Amino acid sequence: MKVRLRLFASFREAVGQDRMEIQVPEGSTMAQIMEVLAAKYPKIAGLAASTVFAVDEEYVSPDRIAQEGDEIVFIPPVSGGTNV
Amino acid sequence: MYRVTDQPIDVEAMIKSVDDPRSGAIVTFLGVVRGFSQGKKVNYLEYEAFDEMAIKKMAEIGAETKEKWGVDKIAVTHRVGRLEIGEASIVIALSTPHRKEGFEACHYTIDRIKEIVPVWKKEVWEDGEVWVEGHKPI
Numbered sequence: 403m404k405v406r407l408r409l410f411a412s413f414r415e416a417v418g419q420d421r422m423e424i425q426v427p428e429g430s431t432m433a434q435i436m437e438v439l440a441a442k443y444p445k446i447a448g449l450a451a452s453t454v455f456a457v458d459e460e461y462v463s464p465d466r467i468a469q470e471g472d473e474i475v476f477i478p479p480v481s482g483g484t485n486v
Numbered sequence: 487m488y489r490v491t492d493q494p495i496d497v498e499a500m501i502k503s504v505d506d507p508r509s510g511a512i513v514t515f516l517g518v519v520r521g522f523s524q525g526k527k528v529n530y531l532e533y534e535a536f537d538e539m540a541i542k543k544m545a546e547i548g549a550e551t552k553e554k555w556g557v558d559k560i561a562v563t564h565r566v567g568r569l570e571i572g573e574a575s576i577v578i579a580l581s582t583p584h585r586k587e588g589f590e591a592c593h594y595t596i597d598r599i600k601e602i603v604p605v606w607k608k609e610v611w612e613d614g615e616v617w618v619e620g621h622k623p624i
Contacts, residue, residue, distance in 0.1 A: 411534055411606035412617045452619070456604070459539040475536060477604050479619050 416445040433464035488544040504559040509581035513588035555591035
């Protein structure tokens with residue numbers, strides 16, 4: 403099945419685009435989709451452990467099973483504001 | 487009022503937007519770009535946000551402050567794009583009947599924003615750049 407990805411910050415730079423569609427096996431979890439992407443773009447493999455996922459603008463578990471057409475967002479550690 | 491903008495933040499307008507006849511205090515917080523990071527001179531910062539979700543998460547935090555501290559009105563603006571040293575990356579303004587609740591609510595708001603709002607910051611120095619590793623949300 404196909405899922406859509408949105409990529410920000412370090413992910414966007416590693417992959418070279420901010421949106422993409424990828425083919426993944428039915429029943430794939432967020433973490434497994436991350437592995438598919440990391441296999442294709444080795445630069446992001448190091449980010450896997452600190453990444454969380456969002457679907458429909460809400461954080462979801464790495465074990466969440468993706469549905470056809472989902473827009474999945476890979477969220478590297480956030481650092482809004484300033485270090486104050 | 488919750489916004490993500492690539493323009494300089496109008497602090498006065500934000501203060502006016504939280505003015506409320508029930509309130510006796512307006513508390514503001516500005517996060518500004520620091521010129522040094524871990525002993526290195528920073529040239530400028532680049533901020534990037536997942537706008538839709540950032541606004542949604544800021545609104546959730548705002549609703550919490552109304553619930554917990556009786557905040558009358560709250561406004562949060564996060565800036566994105568290139569920011570020079572000294573510019574405000576985030577501004578919070580909120581109003582409460584009394585000052586104690588206002589300070590506490592404002593403190594909570596900035597801490598929580600840094601934990602769960604999807605915004606990223608890249609430091610650019612003379613000789614390199616890095617995405618700053620902040621919090622892992624949730």
